[in-house]
Amino acid sequence: MTVGSQVKTCFASVKSAEASLQMLAEKSYDQKSYQAFKETAVIISEIKSDLQKQVILLSKEEPQYN
Amino acid sequence: MPDWVIIIGKSLLLITVLFFLTKWLGKKQISQLNIFEYISGIVLGGIVAIHTIDPESNIFYGLIAMSVWFLIPFAVEFISLKSKSFRNFTEGKSTVFIQDGKIMEDNLKKEGYSTDDLLEKLRDNNVFLASDVEFAVLEPSGTLSVLPKKENQPLTAKDLGLKLAPQKEPQAVIMDGKVLLEPLANLSLNTNWLETELDKMNVSIENVFLAQADNNGQLTVDLYDDKIAVPEPTEKPLLLATLKKCQADLELFALATNNEETKQMYEKNSQKLKTAIDLVQFYLK
Structure with missing residues (x-):
């Protein structure tokens, strides 16, 4: 695996984690756990946007692997 | 009328009356009854027994006696609820048997408890050494309540300083293959959600004996067909x-890259993800 595809895999995992967290937040009827899931989802989405930039950058650097 | 018809009629009437009287007298367990309630219960039963098997007796006398034996305990219970001093009088006070780890011999004697009785009561509470007890009190109902010394108490999450996710009561959402709508609504979920979850598990509603959902919307089911896992x-x-895997990946990327700027970005995000995991991991266990 190239670095680009590794970062892409990680990006996908982060995306799936964010979605799961949001789903859990919506499903929990207890205020505290709702809050915790929501806050975590926000942090994860920040990480996600950083990683997204990196994915785009890497695919520009190594266009032959796209 | 033949006697046996009278007996059947009387029995049916008295059973109904007795049923409602005991219902109104409350839900206390036999073991929680004080001696007065216990006796009045027996007397009520006795009156019913006498009047059912005796066709000669006048049923109205029976009903009158029953109402007296019902009304007085009922009134006593009612007043005890309102007044503390009356309650002390009717139900008695609790007696301290062990205080600050020391046995109160005078109180033991007063209640007619021998040392063996005390040890037996302590053993009932899983205490085999009297010196393990900080405080013990004999309740009016006759049970001994024991507070062990702190070091002899079971370890709790609080002692360990553990943070735990709050837990709410789970709701039964399917019973005997039928969907219960009210508990579902309590969880602010609907039947569509339930069907999706069951589809994910590849089971049909008819096959579900019991399904419960917890406060995070996780569904656990028990099926009629016990062979299906x-x-x-x-x-x-x-x-x-x-x-956790993403966090490890980010750390790995940070180590692998030579670009200083990218390295910092990876490290920052790895740190962020770590705080996120710390924040949420109690809820994910």
Whole structure:
């Protein structure tokens, strides 16, 4: 695996984690756990946007692997 | 009328009356009854017994006696609820047997408890050494309540300083293959959600004997067909594992890259993800 595809895999995992967290937040009827899931989802989405930039950058650097 | 018809009629009437009287007298367990309630219960039963088997007796006398034996305990109970001093009088006070780890011999004597009785009561509470007890009190109902010394109490999450996710009561959402709508609504979920979850597990509603949902919307089911293996809910552990893996990946990328700027970005995000995991991991266990 190239670095680009590794970062892409990680990006996908982060995306799936964010979605799961949001789903859990919506499903929990207890205020505290709702809050915790929501806050975590926000942090994860920040990480996600950083990683997204990196994915785009890497695919520009190594266009032959796209 | 033949006697046997009278007996059947009387029995039916008295059973109904007795049923309602005991219902109104409250839900206390036999073991919680004080001696007065206990006796009045027996007397009520006795009156019913006498009047059912005797066709000659006048049923109205029976009903009058029953109402007296019902009304007085009922009134006593009612007043005890309102007044503390009356309650002390009717139900008695509790007696301290062990205080600050020392046995109160005078109180033991006063209640007619021998040392053996005390040890037996302590053993009932899983205490075999009297010196393990900080405080023990004999309740009016005759049970001994024991507070062990702090070092002899079971370890709790609080002692360990553990943070735990709050837990609410789970709701039964399917019973005997039928969907219960009210508990579902309590969880602010609907039947569509339930069908989706069951589809994920590949089972049909008719086959579900009991299904419960917890406060995070995780569904656990028991099927009529015990040969089918039901998957355990894996959503939360899977999510935690994914988060941990991503964090490890980010650290790895940070080590692998030579570009200083990118390295910092990876490190920053890895740190962020770590705080996120710390924040949420209690809820994912």
